[in-house]
Amino acid sequence: MKNYKNILLGVCVIFFANACNPNLEQFFPEAGTADFTSYVAIGNSFTAGYADGALSYSGQQNAFPVILAKQFELVGGGEFRVPFLPVTGNGNDGTGATKRELAYLQDCRGALSVAPRLAATPATVLANVGSAGPYNLLGVPGIRAVDINLGIYSLFNPFLGRIVPQPGVNSLTSQVNRANPTFFSVWLGSNDVLGYATGGGLGKVDPTSPVPGDLSASAQVAGSIKILLDSLTKRGAKGVIANIPDITSVPFFTTIPYNGVVLTAKEAKDLDSIYARVGHPEIKWKAGQNAFVIEDTTVAHPSLRIRHARANELILLSTPSDSLKCAGWGVSPFRALGDRYVLDAGELAEIFSHTAKYNAAIANMATTYDLGLVDMNSYLKRFTSGIVYNGASFNSSYISGGTFSLDGVHPNPRGYAMVANEFLRVINAKFGAKIPEVDVNKYPGIIFP
Amino acid sequence: MKKLLLLSIACALVQHAAMAGGFKIGLQGQRQIGMAHTGIGLAQDAATIYFNPAGLSFVENQVNGGVSGIIPRIQYLDVATNASTRSENQIFTPFSLYGSYHLNNTPLTFGLGVYTPFGSGVKYPTDWTGRFVLTNINLQAVYIQPTVAYKVTDFLSFGAGFVGALGHVELEKQLPLYSSLAGTEAAAKLEGNAQGWGYNLGMYFTGGEKFSAGITYHSQVDMKVDNGSATFTNIPFAAASSFPNTSFKTECPLPAELGIGGAYKIYKNLTLAADFNYTLWESFESLGFDYAINTDKLTDDASPRLYKNAWAVRGGLQWDASKRTTIRGGAFYDRTPVQEGYVNPELPDNDKIGFSLGATYWLSDRVCIDASLLYEDVAARTTLNNETKLFGTYKTLAIIPGIGASYNFNKQVTNRINKF
Numbered sequence: 001m002k003n004y005k006n007i008l009l010g011v012c013v014i015f016f017a018n019a020c021n022p023n024l025e026q027f028f029p030e031a032g033t034a035d036f037t038s039y040v041a042i043g044n045s046f047t048a049g050y051a052d053g054a055l056s057y058s059g060q061q062n063a064f065p066v067i068l069a070k071q072f073e074l075v076g077g078g079e080f081r082v083p084f085l086p087v088t089g090n091g092n093d094g095t096g097a098t099k100r101e102l103a104y105l106q107d108c109r110g111a112l113s114v115a116p117r118l119a120a121t122p123a124t125v126l127a128n129v130g131s132a133g134p135y136n137l138l139g140v141p142g143i144r145a146v147d148i149n150l151g152i153y154s155l156f157n158p159f160l161g162r163i164v165p166q167p168g169v170n171s172l173t174s175q176v177n178r179a180n181p182t183f184f185s186v187w188l189g190s191n192d193v194l195g196y197a198t199g200g201g202l203g204k205v206d207p208t209s210p211v212p213g214d215l216s217a218s219a220q221v222a223g224s225i226k227i228l229l230d231s232l233t234k235r236g237a238k239g240v241i242a243n244i245p246d247i248t249s250v251p252f253f254t255t256i257p258y259n260g261v262v263l264t265a266k267e268a269k270d271l272d273s274i275y276a277r278v279g280h281p282e283i284k285w286k287a288g289q290n291a292f293v294i295e296d297t298t299v300a301h302p303s304l305r306i307r308h309a310r311a312n313e314l315i316l317l318s319t320p321s322d323s324l325k326c327a328g329w330g331v332s333p334f335r336a337l338g339d340r341y342v343l344d345a346g347e348l349a350e351i352f353s354h355t356a357k358y359n360a361a362i363a364n365m366a367t368t369y370d371l372g373l374v375d376m377n378s379y380l381k382r383f384t385s386g387i388v389y390n391g392a393s394f395n396s397s398y399i400s401g402g403t404f405s406l407d408g409v410h411p412n413p414r415g416y417a418m419v420a421n422e423f424l425r426v427i428n429a430k431f432g433a434k435i436p437e438v439d440v441n442k443y444p445g446i447i448f449p
Numbered sequence: 450m451k452k453l454l455l456l457s458i459a460c461a462l463v464q465h466a467a468m469a470g471g472f473k474i475g476l477q478g479q480r481q482i483g484m485a486h487t488g489i490g491l492a493q494d495a496a497t498i499y500f501n502p503a504g505l506s507f508v509e510n511q512v513n514g515g516v517s518g519i520i521p522r523i524q525y526l527d528v529a530t531n532a533s534t535r536s537e538n539q540i541f542t543p544f545s546l547y548g549s550y551h552l553n554n555t556p557l558t559f560g561l562g563v564y565t566p567f568g569s570g571v572k573y574p575t576d577w578t579g580r581f582v583l584t585n586i587n588l589q590a591v592y593i594q595p596t597v598a599y600k601v602t603d604f605l606s607f608g609a610g611f612v613g614a615l616g617h618v619e620l621e622k623q624l625p626l627y628s629s630l631a632g633t634e635a636a637a638k639l640e641g642n643a644q645g646w647g648y649n650l651g652m653y654f655t656g657g658e659k660f661s662a663g664i665t666y667h668s669q670v671d672m673k674v675d676n677g678s679a680t681f682t683n684i685p686f687a688a689a690s691s692f693p694n695t696s697f698k699t700e701c702p703l704p705a706e707l708g709i710g711g712a713y714k715i716y717k718n719l720t721l722a723a724d725f726n727y728t729l730w731e732s733f734e735s736l737g738f739d740y741a742i743n744t745d746k747l748t749d750d751a752s753p754r755l756y757k758n759a760w761a762v763r764g765g766l767q768w769d770a771s772k773r774t775t776i777r778g779g780a781f782y783d784r785t786p787v788q789e790g791y792v793n794p795e796l797p798d799n800d801k802i803g804f805s806l807g808a809t810y811w812l813s814d815r816v817c818i819d820a821s822l823l824y825e826d827v828a829a830r831t832t833l834n835n836e837t838k839l840f841g842t843y844k845t846l847a848i849i850p851g852i853g854a855s856y857n858f859n860k861q862v863t864n865r866i867n868k869f
Contacts, residue, residue: 391582448685
């Protein structure tokens with residue numbers, strides 16, 4: 001009888017506990033037709049988790065393949081080995097410089113504002129960890145598609161040099177099958193454009209042997225990636241390939257407006273007379289916003305080959321901001337912005353046409369090798385127009401937009417989480433998988449001082 | 450470089466700080482709760498001051514009070530991330546207090562009611578994915594209603610009450626701003642007291658011993674916050690000038706409601722009651738905040754709510770089981786006013802069903818204890834919010850126990866004896 005009462009009591013307690021607790025069932029993650037046992041990510045700085053102008057341990061932790069691998073664990077994904085940098089040090093950009101951070105800085109006018117600066121030294125040491133491989137994360141900051149099959153390249157790129165067993169011998173492609181991938185992601189080609197673009201278009205276009213800063217021929221880009229894909233797929237691995245964003249999707253190219261010179265009527269009048277005296281009466285100024293003055297070697301003038309920047313030209317974020325503010329850069333006829341800080345219409349046309357050609361080739365290869373195509377070109381354009389994610393608004397504005405890190409090219413952790421989610425959406429669609437996306441708001445955004 | 454913040458932070462702040470939802474509380478009388486909150490056409494105690502002021506003509510001289518305890522449990526399941534979030538446990542205690550008095554040798558009955566017909570509260574973990582929308586809302590409104598009923602004939606009465614409303618609102622959310630100095634995310638809190646007024650009208654009809662019916666109209670009450678305080682914490686120094694602590698004004702309409710109800714004595718001890726409510730939620734079109742200090746990030750704005758009018762049907766049974774005991778049961782179906790695209794974590798509303806039980810026990814000729822138990826089940830709703838893009842499934846359940854007591858100035862139990 002006593003037992004009976006206890007059972008009855010238990011039943012009542014269970015009923016009430018359940019009855020007043022909602023019980024929505026989570027979906028059961030599924031791998032679909034893909035096998036995530038061994039995932040290998042091949043790419044450049046975007047794959048490595050490069051951010052704030054350097055590679056660092058914390059950046060690597062939020063690399064999009066690391067985020068993906070964690071989700072793959074829900075559907076049978078195995079160990080994902082990352083060639084982590086030491087925790088100590090403030091990152092390394094490959095030349096020994098640290099990452100950037102936001103701080104209160106006094107500008108040349110004495111105004112205090114929040115701006116990026118290099119974090120305190122020391123930089124993180126890039127010691128070789130090749131013998132501890134194989135690694136699943138093969139993201140090499142700086143690497144171009146045309147570099148991936150060159151063994152000698154690992155001698156020149158310290159990020160590749162540190163993760164291969166034999167620097168100078170091992171190419172990136174030579175490493176990709178060491179972890180026996182069953183699934184892979186490839187995201188290459190950005191640096192074949194970015195080097196040229198961030199260098200102000202000083203490099204050569206379609207040279208036979210492109211050096212960093214040149215614009216690689218699309219046939220070479222496609223050919224290199226094809227060799228990689230042949231190697232990856234020959235044992236049946238499945239995967240995804242991402243195309244490359246337009247440079248106008250990243251704040252490095254869109255933050256400084258072409259017409260960033262703000263003048264009063266008197267200043268404009270004074271400048272007009274100066275420009276008339278130096279033989280450029282056609283360069284006129286007005287009260288309000290004016291275009292920067294830039295160097296252009298095609299302008300006919302004995303010494304000052306300069307003109308106003310045009311609305312379809314881009315001023316790069318590498319232009320020193322103090323020089324713009326206080327040293328008369330882009331305003332004085334003798335301080336026209338150098339070619340390395342400006343992408344003119346012709347250079348931009350080359351960049352856009354090459355980006356389109358690379359992406360056409362990548363789309364072709366996705367079809368040929370039956371890969372999921374991650375359209376990062378379209379996705380990053382959505383950053384530009386603005387994304388609302390669970391009540392938080394993001395866009396691609398420098399710092400304030402919340403998606404890009406302080407280097408203006410690479411995403412911050414929230415941006416990388418959104419990139420990872422886009423990969424997951426493509427993977428889910430292509431392979432009939434059901435892998436949960438990650439909560440973008442769980443990742444760090446910009447950190448203010 | 451100084452424009453370090455998103456304009457939309459301010460928008461998000463303004464748009465989603467709402468005291469919204471089908472946030473009407475159906476807990477205005479313990480006996481009525483036991484019958485699924487029917488009472489427009491069945492005046493059985495002084496709680497008729499809320500349900501139908503005209504019913505006062507037909508109830509005893511009495512004081513009557515009660516309190517219910519709600520622990521609403523809300524679960525959110527994010528469609529994309531599969532992550533489940535549960536609201537934190539909190540208890541809310543809506544109450545009611547009524548008194549009625551017949552003026553001797555006149556057709557007039559006076560009454561006074563103090564009750565809580567609207568309110569809402571939910572707290573989410575401060576690290577949940579929707580924390581930039583809401584982490585905490587607490588909305589309370591107390592109505593104070595002096596009432597008079599006029600008995601035209603033995604079977605017809607009219608009643609009217611003036612409603613003075615006092616309210617308090619509290620809203621909290623996180624802001625997507627992280628300061629290394631504070632070591633945490635910034636947060637915003639809006640808090641204020643509100644006032645409003647309205648009225649409550651009714652007509653009550655009895656057709657002999659077996660039948661009664663009523664019609665009521667509860668007016669809209671515009672709750673105004675004139676001097677609320679907006680407080681921002683852990684704002685990075687660089688953004689401090691954009692988020693000054695300031696005062697704000699806002700206004701929220703507590704909607705009008707039309708009700709019709711009836712009761713029928715099926716058997717000598719068994720009474721059936723049914724109510725139909727139609728709530729004019731359409732007045733809640735948007736919610737705006739007017740800040741005393743505006744900055745580039747803190748702008749006055751309004752967020753659409755676009756509620757639709759909604760109805761509810763209720764049915765209850767009451768069985769006078771013995772001389773001292775009455776037992777009740779009931780069920781209701783309550784349609785949500787919240788339209789697709791506008792569902793918010795502040796009140797993840799949907800159509801709701803409820804089941805109730807209740808009992809009264811007479812301790813003496815004059816004193817009785819009322820108890821009720823209500824189970825509310827808000828249907829699961831998978832929904833994408835137009836503004837916040839929160840896309841997930843919400844589910845709300847609540848078990849609401851209540852207890853109350855009445856004191857009759859006349860000997861009530863003696864009156865019941867002839868039934869048994």
